Amino acid sequence: MTIKYFLAALFIGFFNPIFSQQSKDPIIESKIEALISKMTLDEKIGQMYQAVGNKKIEQLLPMVEKGEVGSFINVEDNQLVNQIQRTALEKSRLGIPLIIGRDVIHGYNTIFPIPLGQAASFNPSIVERGARVAAIESSYNGIRWTFAPMIDISRDPRWGRIAESLGEDPYLSSVLGVAMVKGFQGKKMSDPTSIAACAKHFFGYGASEGGKDYNSTNIPERLLRNVYLPPFEAVTKAGAATFMTSFNDNDGIPASGNKFMLSNVLRGEWGFDGFVVSDWGAITQMVNHRFCKDEKDAAEISVNAALDMEMVTLSYKKYIPELVQEKKIDMAVIDEAVRNILRIKFRLGLFENPYIDLTKPRPSYKPEFLADAQNAAEQSVVLLKNSNNTLPIDTRKIKKIAIIGPLANAKHDQLGTWVMDCDKSRTITPLMAIQEQFGKDFEIIYEPGLKFSRDKSLEGFKAANAAAKKADLILYFGGEESILTGEAHSLANLNLQGAQSELITALKKTNKPIVFIVMAGRPLIIENETKQSDALLYAWNPGTMGGPALANILFGKISPSGKLPVTFPKMLGQIPVHYNHNMTGRPASGKETMIDAIPLETRTLTVGCTSYYLDAGFDPLFPFGFGLSYTNFKYDKLTIEKPTLVSTDTLYISFELSNIGKLDATEVAQLYVSDLVGSIARPVKELKRFDRIDLKAGETKKVKMSLPICELAFYGMDMKRNVEAGDFQLMIGGSSESGIKSNFKVTQ
Numbered sequence: 244m245t246i247k248y249f250l251a252a253l254f255i256g257f258f259n260p261i262f263s264q265q266s267k268d269p270i271i272e273s274k275i276e277a278l279i280s281k282m283t284l285d286e287k288i289g290q291m292y293q294a295v296g297n298k299k300i301e302q303l304l305p306m307v308e309k310g311e312v313g314s315f316i317n318v319e320d321n322q323l324v325n326q327i328q329r330t331a332l333e334k335s336r337l338g339i340p341l342i343i344g345r346d347v348i349h350g351y352n353t354i355f356p357i358p359l360g361q362a363a364s365f366n367p368s369i370v371e372r373g374a375r376v377a378a379i380e381s382s383y384n385g386i387r388w389t390f391a392p393m394i395d396i397s398r399d400p401r402w403g404r405i406a407e408s409l410g411e412d413p414y415l416s417s418v419l420g421v422a423m424v425k426g427f428q429g430k431k432m433s434d435p436t437s438i439a440a441c442a443k444h445f446f447g448y449g450a451s452e453g454g455k456d457y458n459s460t461n462i463p464e465r466l467l468r469n470v471y472l473p474p475f476e477a478v479t480k481a482g483a484a485t486f487m488t489s490f491n492d493n494d495g496i497p498a499s500g501n502k503f504m505l506s507n508v509l510r511g512e513w514g515f516d517g518f519v520v521s522d523w524g525a526i527t528q529m530v531n532h533r534f535c536k537d538e539k540d541a542a543e544i545s546v547n548a549a550l551d552m553e554m555v556t557l558s559y560k561k562y563i564p565e566l567v568q569e570k571k572i573d574m575a576v577i578d579e580a581v582r583n584i585l586r587i588k589f590r591l592g593l594f595e596n597p598y599i600d601l602t603k604p605r606p607s608y609k610p611e612f613l614a615d616a617q618n619a620a621e622q623s624v625v626l627l628k629n630s631n632n633t634l635p636i637d638t639r640k641i642k643k644i645a646i647i648g649p650l651a652n653a654k655h656d657q658l659g660t661w662v663m664d665c666d667k668s669r670t671i672t673p674l675m676a677i678q679e680q681f682g683k684d685f686e687i688i689y690e691p692g693l694k695f696s697r698d699k700s701l702e703g704f705k706a707a708n709a710a711a712k713k714a715d716l717i718l719y720f721g722g723e724e725s726i727l728t729g730e731a732h733s734l735a736n737l738n739l740q741g742a743q744s745e746l747i748t749a750l751k752k753t754n755k756p757i758v759f760i761v762m763a764g765r766p767l768i769i770e771n772e773t774k775q776s777d778a779l780l781y782a783w784n785p786g787t788m789g790g791p792a793l794a795n796i797l798f799g800k801i802s803p804s805g806k807l808p809v810t811f812p813k814m815l816g817q818i819p820v821h822y823n824h825n826m827t828g829r830p831a832s833g834k835e836t837m838i839d840a841i842p843l844e845t846r847t848l849t850v851g852c853t854s855y856y857l858d859a860g861f862d863p864l865f866p867f868g869f870g871l872s873y874t875n876f877k878y879d880k881l882t883i884e885k886p887t888l889v890s891t892d893t894l895y896i897s898f899e900l901s902n903i904g905k906l907d908a909t910e911v912a913q914l915y916v917s918d919l920v921g922s923i924a925r926p927v928k929e930l931k932r933f934d935r936i937d938l939k940a941g942e943t944k945k946v947k948m949s950l951p952i953c954e955l956a957f958y959g960m961d962m963k964r965n966v967e968a969g970d971f972q973l974m975i976g977g978s979s980e981s982g983i984k985s986n987f988k989v990t991q
């Protein structure tokens with residue numbers, strides 16, 4: 244079911260992805276040229292400006308009438324959109340429609356799991372569907388451009404924006420980023436429910452030093468091309484309409500002033516023909532970066548770097564006229580920026596169909612959308628521990644359930660970051676769902692114990708403990724409020740906030756089994772709490788329907804199938820920690836002496852001498868791709884059709900996957916490839932394929948996967964992307980840490 248996304252995620256030159264970017268339409272191109280030939284410089288600059296839209300109409304209309312603005316961000320009312328659009332079409336000199344943008348990140352009214360949670364589903368169909376629903380709901384409000392997908396490779400959970408990302412892996416982010424573009428842009432961009440996607444944040448933003456937002460990044464070009472750029476290249480080939488530059492400077496050059504990346508790579512190498520918008524104020528912030536001496540300098544650098552549109556600041560409006568006068572910017576460069584912007588407006592059908600049909604009913608919260616959101620939430624939950632088969636709840640033994648914790652009934656925080664247009668009263672929390680679905684079969688005792696995740700007060704502990712003592716099972720819903728992730732919300736400490744750890748320790752003393760359900764926008768440091776729990780479910784921020792999704796999993800209506808899209812560190816000090824690391828010259832053996840086992844006065848260099856931590860070892864708490872099920876799976880009979888191949892071949896493998904347990908379930912089978920020697924040191928393994936496979940209890944399926952050898956290409960010593968001959972190992976399994984293995988060779 245997901246092959247179409249794989250093809251679309253393939254890289255340049257090897258394969259024509261089914262969903263290749265839109266080729267230029269000669270009719271549109273001629274209309275663009277006709278318009279440009281009539282436009283004054285001020286009208287051209289107007290197209291290059293995105294104004295803040297949440298202003299009074301009387302403030303907006305004059306700008307529109309004079310053609311001084313090409314786009315608005317955050318106009319929040321569809322009648323207002325129609326009104327300003329009518330002014331643009333009927334009163335401005337050239338009648339160029341506006342494009343209205345908004346952050347529609349993981350739902351608009353109906354909220355889906357945060358992108359990091361959706362990534363845990365390893366299901367591009369789910370991700371595409373979520374984007375499609377968001378496009379249908381948001382386009383009814385006049386939004387025809389979303390600032391998503393965010394496809395920053397994120398390896399540092401201190402960074403609050405990891406919540407918006409699709410995780411640490413380039414392949415997973417590529418496949419799911421393409422799915423989001425397809426969902427937002429639909430089958431035809433000119434369809435009124437299609438909204439232009441925006442690949443962000445270009446580029447390298449997820450590597451912000453120290454996980455501190457807006458901080459510098461220092462990614463060398465080869466690492467950039469092998470790890471951080473692939474998702475951006477994949478969505479370009481899949482037809483993403485726009486890009487957004489990021490706030491960070493990489494190796495001293497702010498992304499909004501990086502001509503090499505915006506011109507040579509994005510347009511020259513990848514053939515991108517949409518338009519690029521800056522992030523909010525990112526152009527004039529190059530003065531703060533001490534990269535530009537003033538805003539005029541910033542405007543000159545960004546325009547000449549092929550950054551087409553300025554988001555909300557005014558450097559283009561103020562300084563382009565004199566920069567053109569001073570011949571510091573060619574008119575040809577201005578024309579190209581306007582061309583790119585008009586091209587997307589034409590492709591969206593805004594000239595022919597600029598208005599929202601308000602005679603149609605508002606499509607928000609449709610039952611099928613809520614069902615889609617629940618399905619996405621169910622597939623995003625990851626089971627990380629389940630000792631003594633605590634889960635699913637054994638309804639024969641368990642009659643009294645204590646529901647405790649600050650996130651059991653948190654309608655707002657369950658939704659996650661970037662939710663501006665939803666009605667939180669529509670959120671169904673776990674408490675609501677469990678009471679509604681199972682309240683008649685069980686005695687449900689609800690005592691939050693803490694009012695919110697950062698609550699340090701112990702006053703609720705007594706009641707919570709009393710509830711726990713009465714119960715047969717404790718469901719503890721903890722984690723973090725949604726405001727603790729998202730933009731500008733980085734944390735230097737990832738322990739559970741407030742008195743949550745103390746509460747779990749207190750509950751542990753009741754000797755009742757504890758199921759710890761985490762709602763969070765990032766991996767948290769929860770080794771101790773995991774040890775104290777009998778079962779652990781990671782639900783991320785599961786969205787509007789997170790409650791029914793968790794109830795179905797807890798009571799065994801479905802088996803959890805999520806897998807981690809990001810590595811969970813044992814300790815903060817392990818960060819950055821990710822599965823596709825290099826081997827190093829002294830790889831950890833797993834047999835190292837740990838800190839408490841070191842004899843007194845041990846002599847230097849007699850302990851360890853490999854790449855590990857004395858106090859944390861080497862392994863993370865949970866690895867990328869890991870996730871348990873209510874059943875067990877067996878991988879067997881791995882075969883490779885042709886173990887010696889050339890770069891134009893395709894590797895065909897098959898294996899048997901069996902559900903050896905008693906419950907129907909779904910497994911995400913993952914294919915990892917290790918390049919054993921390269922012209923540069925290569926990652927220990929890289930995810931190259933995955934697929935969700937449904938298996939009834941006792942069922943065995945023969946699974947086939949194919950991998951064009953061209954997808955093993957990487958940027959090597961010569962900074963060219965090639966497949967290098969040599970020996971490879973492959974592993975098929977249910978996580979990045981274990982599986983059945985085989986070998987193959989590429990001869991040329």
Ligand code: GLC
Nearest residue numbers: 316346390443444522523730
């Ligand atoms: C913000 C974010 C970006 C968002 C934009 C518009 O600063 O960095 O992701 O799309 O501004 O809200």
